[in-house]
Amino acid sequence: xxxxxxxxxxxxxxxxxxxxxxxxxxxxxxxxxxxxxxxxxxxxxxxxxxxxxxxxxxxxxxxxxxxxxxxxxxxxxxxxxxxxxxxxxxxxxxxxxxxxxxxxxxxxxxxxxxxxxxxxxxxxxxxxxxxxxxxxxxxxxxxxxxxxxxxxxxxxxxxxxxxxxxxxxxxxxxxxxxxxxxxxxxxxxxxxxxxxxxxxxxxxxxxxxxxxxxxxxxxxxxxxxxxxxxxxxxxxxxxxxxxxxxxxxxxxxxxxxxxxxxxxxxxxxxxxxxxxxxxxxxxxxxxxxxxxxxxxxxxxxxxxxxxxxxxxxxxx
Numbered sequence: 678x679x680x681x682x683x684x685x686x687x688x689x690x691x692x693x694x695x696x697x698x699x700x701x702x703x704x705x706x707x708x709x710x711x712x713x714x715x716x717x718x719x720x721x722x723x724x725x726x727x728x729x730x731x732x733x734x735x736x737x738x739x740x741x742x743x744x745x746x747x748x749x750x751x752x753x754x755x756x757x758x759x760x761x762x763x764x765x766x767x768x769x770x771x772x773x774x775x776x777x778x779x780x781x782x783x784x785x786x787x788x789x790x791x792x793x794x795x796x797x798x799x800x801x802x803x804x805x806x807x808x809x810x811x812x813x814x815x816x817x818x819x820x821x822x823x824x825x826x827x828x829x830x831x832x833x834x835x836x837x838x839x840x841x842x843x844x845x846x847x848x849x850x851x852x853x854x855x856x857x858x859x860x861x862x863x864x865x866x867x868x869x870x871x872x873x874x875x876x877x878x879x880x881x882x883x884x885x886x887x888x889x890x891x892x893x894x895x896x897x898x899x900x901x902x903x904x905x906x907x908x909x910x911x912x913x914x915x916x917x918x919x920x921x922x923x924x925x926x927x928x929x930x931x932x933x934x935x936x937x938x939x940x941x942x943x944x945x946x947x948x949x950x951x952x953x954x955x956x957x958x959x960x961x962x963x964x965x966x967x968x969x970x971x972x973x974x975x976x977x978x979x980x981x982x983x984x985x986x987x988x989x990x991x992x993x
Contacts, residue, residue: 680967681926681974684887684936691816692789697755699745699788703738703778705765708799709837713769719824720834720900721862721893723946738778742785759816760785761792768795768819772803779807783815790816792858797821797846798838805849812854818887820858820936821846826879830867835900844883851884858936859885863921864893866910874925881930881978888933890925891940892918895948902948912950919959923966931975938963 679686688696708714736744742760749755760782768775779791791811800819808817823843825831831839843859850857859880863873880888892913895905904910913921922938929935939959954962967973 682934684934687934692757694756696757696759697749698759698761699742700761700763701738701741702764703762705767705769707766708769709835714837717835719836723896723899738781742782756787758788759790759792760788763794766796766799767793768799768804772807776807779811792818792820794820797843800846808855809853818856818858819850822860824862826876827868830865833867847883856887857885858887861890862893863890864913874928877925877928886934887936889937891937894940894942896942896946897948915952919962919966922963926974927972927977929974930978
């Protein structure tokens, strides 16, 4: 029994074989770095902590794609690919430039689609219209960095937008053939654990089809690292997070595809939490916890319609 709806399984069911991501850096920045919405960026963000060394803006986009395809073909025998525009905000440019880059990526052999990491305050009708056009022939996934549904947390991390901006972006994007994703981080000191679990309910109430969630990590060369050094705050322990993420997924809509359920920053950059666990070990332990508890994604999920019905029954 598959206990949660994983991205790999979903893509294999869609394309009939494993689809691999090719990470590229198209040279974008973020609106809360360049002054459009603020300066300094998100307090936890150091892009070098999560992008591969081959993903660098100094290399032309076409060369990054060719190198990535070649590596994945040789290493894994890969046949189908998604080009993942990953670092920073990948819609933070005029729509003409986006059109050129996205179409260049889709022209590469055996590329079946794009995953575009961006922010909810960096899309508009013209940009979504472009993605809607591309989605007629290709798999197009827009991954909106939300990080939290709580405005006090978004202010604390210098996000530069509120939760309402995310809701507007999702509403603008949905129903147009574009796959909608969200990113969440669990563990900010501004939230209780119950509030973190409540984010599963909030995301499940929206037309979001894909989700990445991971534990808060303190990495070097960030404002969060300075704050942690000045006054250390609680971070998830390993067993604590395994329990948390299982309980989170229990509350999540069973239709949402999980792309990521934890993060692993490079050892040389990670300050805390230091779990000493590899990816396969973490995935194994999460899977085993599902089995131990005999639970699964959506076991505690209740749709908006069910909530209304439940409330009506209680009032009788």
